[in-house]
Amino acid sequence: MARLVVLGGGVAGHTTATFAAKWLGSQHEVVVVTPNAKWNWIPSNIWVGVGQMTKDEVTFDLASVYAKAGITYKQAKAVSLNPEGNESSDKPFVTIEYTSKSKGGEIENVEYDYIVNATGPKLNFDATPGLGNGQGQMGTHTVSVCTADHAVHASHKLQEAIDKMKAGERQKFLVGTGHGMCTCQGAAFEYIFNIEHELKKAGVRDMADIKWISNESFLGDFGMGGLHMKVGGYVVSSKLFAESLFAERNVEWLIGAHTSKVEEGKIEYELLDGSKGEEEFDFAMLIPPFAGVGLKAYDKAGEDITSTVFAPNGFMKVDADYTPKPYAEWKASDWPRTYQNPTYKNMFAAGIAFAPPHIISKPMSSPNGTPINPTPPRTGMPSGIIGKAVAHSVCDLMTKGEDAHLHEASMAEMGAACVASAGKGLTTGTAAAMTVYPVVPDFEKYPGTGRDTDYTFGEIGLAGHWIKHILHHLFIYKAKLNPGWTLIPE
Amino acid sequence: MVREIVKYPSPLSVEYGVDVRVFDEKLFALIDDLKDTMNENNLDALSAFQIGEYLNLIIIRDGDTFLELINPRLITHSGRVVTEEKTAYYGDLSANVERYEKISIVYQDRDGNNKTLQADGSLAVVIQRKLDYTFGATFLGKLSESEREKFEAKLQYGADVGTADYCPTTFFRDKILKAINISMLLMVFALIGSFFVSEADVLESMWHYQLYASFFVLALNIFYFFYAQYEGKIYTSCTSCQIGNIVGTFAISITKLTLLMVASYFIINP
Numbered sequence: 001m002a003r004l005v006v007l008g009g010g011v012a013g014h015t016t017a018t019f020a021a022k023w024l025g026s027q028h029e030v031v032v033v034t035p036n037a038k039w040n041w042i043p044s045n046i047w048v049g050v051g052q053m054t055k056d057e058v059t060f061d062l063a064s065v066y067a068k069a070g071i072t073y074k075q076a077k078a079v080s081l082n083p084e085g086n087e088s089s090d091k092p093f094v095t096i097e098y099t100s101k102s103k104g105g106e107i108e109n110v111e112y113d114y115i116v117n118a119t120g121p122k123l124n125f126d127a128t129p130g131l132g133n134g135q136g137q138m139g140t141h142t143v144s145v146c147t148a149d150h151a152v153h154a155s156h157k158l159q160e161a162i163d164k165m166k167a168g169e170r171q172k173f174l175v176g177t178g179h180g181m182c183t184c185q186g187a188a189f190e191y192i193f194n195i196e197h198e199l200k201k202a203g204v205r206d207m208a209d210i211k212w213i214s215n216e217s218f219l220g221d222f223g224m225g226g227l228h229m230k231v232g233g234y235v236v237s238s239k240l241f242a243e244s245l246f247a248e249r250n251v252e253w254l255i256g257a258h259t260s261k262v263e264e265g266k267i268e269y270e271l272l273d274g275s276k277g278e279e280e281f282d283f284a285m286l287i288p289p290f291a292g293v294g295l296k297a298y299d300k301a302g303e304d305i306t307s308t309v310f311a312p313n314g315f316m317k318v319d320a321d322y323t324p325k326p327y328a329e330w331k332a333s334d335w336p337r338t339y340q341n342p343t344y345k346n347m348f349a350a351g352i353a354f355a356p357p358h359i360i361s362k363p364m365s366s367p368n369g370t371p372i373n374p375t376p377p378r379t380g381m382p383s384g385i386i387g388k389a390v391a392h393s394v395c396d397l398m399t400k401g402e403d404a405h406l407h408e409a410s411m412a413e414m415g416a417a418c419v420a421s422a423g424k425g426l427t428t429g430t431a432a433a434m435t436v437y438p439v440v441p442d443f444e445k446y447p448g449t450g451r452d453t454d455y456t457f458g459e460i461g462l463a464g465h466w467i468k469h470i471l472h473h474l475f476i477y478k479a480k481l482n483p484g485w486t487l488i489p490e
Numbered sequence: 491m492v493r494e495i496v497k498y499p500s501p502l503s504v505e506y507g508v509d510v511r512v513f514d515e516k517l518f519a520l521i522d523d524l525k526d527t528m529n530e531n532n533l534d535a536l537s538a539f540q541i542g543e544y545l546n547l548i549i550i551r552d553g554d555t556f557l558e559l560i561n562p563r564l565i566t567h568s569g570r571v572v573t574e575e576k577t578a579y580y581g582d583l584s585a586n587v588e589r590y591e592k593i594s595i596v597y598q599d600r601d602g603n604n605k606t607l608q609a610d611g612s613l614a615v616v617i618q619r620k621l622d623y624t625f626g627a628t629f630l631g632k633l634s635e636s637e638r639e640k641f642e643a644k645l646q647y648g649a650d651v652g653t654a655d656y657c658p659t660t661f662f663r664d665k666i667l668k669a670i671n672i673s674m675l676l677m678v679f680a681l682i683g684s685f686f687v688s689e690a691d692v693l694e695s696m697w698h699y700q701l702y703a704s705f706f707v708l709a710l711n712i713f714y715f716f717y718a719q720y721e722g723k724i725y726t727s728c729t730s731c732q733i734g735n736i737v738g739t740f741a742i743s744i745t746k747l748t749l750l751m752v753a754s755y756f757i758i759n760p
Contacts, residue, residue: 217563217596218625225509237507237625244631256565256596273565273594273606328511362509362561364596367606448544449508 002113009034012351013118015387048151075100121290130262165207176213178286180258180372197423223374229458274367315355332412332442351383384490429465434458537623663718
């Protein structure tokens with residue numbers, strides 16, 4: 001009997017663990033180590049952040065689901081990896097620290113035969129002075145929608161702002177990225193339009209100034225270098241699409257921006273043209289940059305081998321080509337296919353936890369040398385697909401032996417669909433549905449944009465909102481492993 | 491080499507404008523072609539899109555030299571200004587477009603170095619107009635609704651002149667016609683309703699209703715007849731068959747009313 005340990009219970013980790021448990025049956029053991037007691041459907045946090053959903057609607061308890069699936073669940077965070085074991089044993093293990101109420105702070109070494117790192121990101125608030133509290137948590141000046149609890153907090157702050165506007169006090173809303181190297185513009189994009197929609201519903205839109213701040217070099221980049229949509233034989237760039245939406249909803253924008261400092265009611269920023277400025281706000285939701293969760297790695301002798309296993313940003317190295325190259329030489333083949341660690345073959349990474357070889361958008365920096373560009377999104381659909389492919393590979397390795405063929409899921413050969421909400425409501429909701437293929441442009445296969453335009457399209461409207469709402473229920477149904485869950489795609 | 495400029499109605503955006511990734515001889519040759527085409531056609535600015543090359547590349551005349559803007563991005567803007575613009579894609583047609591007064595852009599030069607540029611006045615406007623092209627659009631998307639309607643009329647006529655008026659899609663006279671039809675429908679209901687009524691006094695009041703309604707409808711018809719012709723004369727550019735339509739509509743309406751009243755006289759009148 002072999003043991004698979006999955007670190008993390010997000011989209012990637014949960015997908016890997018549940019499929020592995022199903023395919024391995026009772027022959028082998030699957031262990032999930034995640035610091036959270038609840039699973040969170042993160043895309044719907046946007047709606048929690050505007051008070052349109054409760055925390056309970058977007059989360060559920062993991063323990064009973066894992067018990068049903070026959071998965072050993074440890075509510076703990078991973079601290080370090082010993083892929084070669086230690087002096088007393090050759091067996092690799094991961095050191096975990098419990099976070100549950102009953103066992104909080106307890107340390108345990110969990111041995112593994114295979115391990116999948118799907119820890120997701122550390123929300124690196126402290127990368128921007130004032131955005132964090134100096135201890136790795138969110139600061140007090142801004143709000144976030146990255147976790148369900150953050151979103152609940154954001155909705156309270158939003159309600160306070162609405163009350164002030166009803167009392168005749170003008171409010172300035174600032175939503176976007178809190179650092180020049182953020183990813184997840186999509187979440188902020190959804191949030192700003194959901195706020196706009198809620199303010200309209202509350203009848204206070206005329207009392208609000210709404211502004212977007214982002215590290216994208218053009219509106220509609222979304223961390224993917226933008227996309228082009230075919231509409232009726234014509235081509236519309238996501239730039240025009242986004243600009244029209246912003247203009248239509250009367251939302252101002254500031255792009256190419258690195259938020260350099262956050263204070264109470266004010267941010268300082270630097271732009272791609274080198275200029276610096278300040279922006280005041282009454283309510284700000286700024287997405288933090290992502291970093292690896294800070295896992296350490298040690299060899300048999302106890303020497304620190306973190307830099308061998310992890311990239312400098314803390315994400316795990318996998319079968320990608322990490323040789324630094326100029327933009328002109330980026331290739332689709334730089335991107336990982338199997339997500340296997342090159343040094344330790346029984347180690348995989350899925351979702352945000354793997355280190356991408358480079359960004360997707362065009363790299364940009366200000367004349368002062370500050371890099372200001374979105375980092376690659378590895379969330380949602382790609383995360384799920386990668387998680388499932390890794391589960392396949394690990395199961396084959398465990399059941400067919402070490403020579404088993406590994407399953408592949410390159411982001412340069414993978415499409416992604418994204419439904420971005422721009423307001424919630426049965427008849428008044430809107431959402432932009434977009435598909436892009438492949439996520440990472442392949443300039444050799446598709447000269448020009450690097451994408452197959454037959455599979456890249458976008459549309460905005462009420463139907464999009466319905467789809468988004470249906471997906472919310474569908475994915476939570478799937479994550480709860482209710483009957484037929486394997487039939488629901490990633 | 492002088493290249494052919496893509497002109498309306500050939501669509502600009504059937505292909506994709508993408509960032510220049512490789513700075514090589516091919517790119518330099520394209521830049522030279524753009525300059526030749528500008529000189530030949532006496533243009534102040536040209537984007538690669540306009541000669542059918544789908545790259546984010548703009549050339550702008552700056553006195554005797556040229557500004558080569560590769561992968562330009564508009565970063566900051568301030569102020570608003572409305573100016574009359576023309577662009578080679580639409581030939582000699584012009585439109586009033588709202589633009590930012592001052593802008594700053596970042597771009598790359600032919601060696602791939604990152605550059606910044608602050609611009610105001612006409613340079614700012616021309617850069618913004620060309621930036622529209624780099625993502626496959628024209629200034630049409632930047633026009634206000636009324637300005638766009640005017641510009642679309644100009645496109646139809648192919649000239650700036652004689653486009654002071656345009657055909658609205660709905661006329662006020664159509665609303666009068668709607669009022670007439672609704673009134674007559676109510677009269678038909680009254681006529682049908684009378685079959686279920688046997689009391690003489692109720693029938694009598696129904697007949698009175700029918701009579702007054704017919705006067706009202708007649709008055710509306712007469713108003714329609716004159717107002718519609720007056721409205722037709724305002725929009726002289728869309729007079730095709732209009733007068734005939736108006737007379738015909740009036741005649742049909744009066745005939746319907748007459749038939750309705752004859753039927754009412756025999757059925758309702760006690």
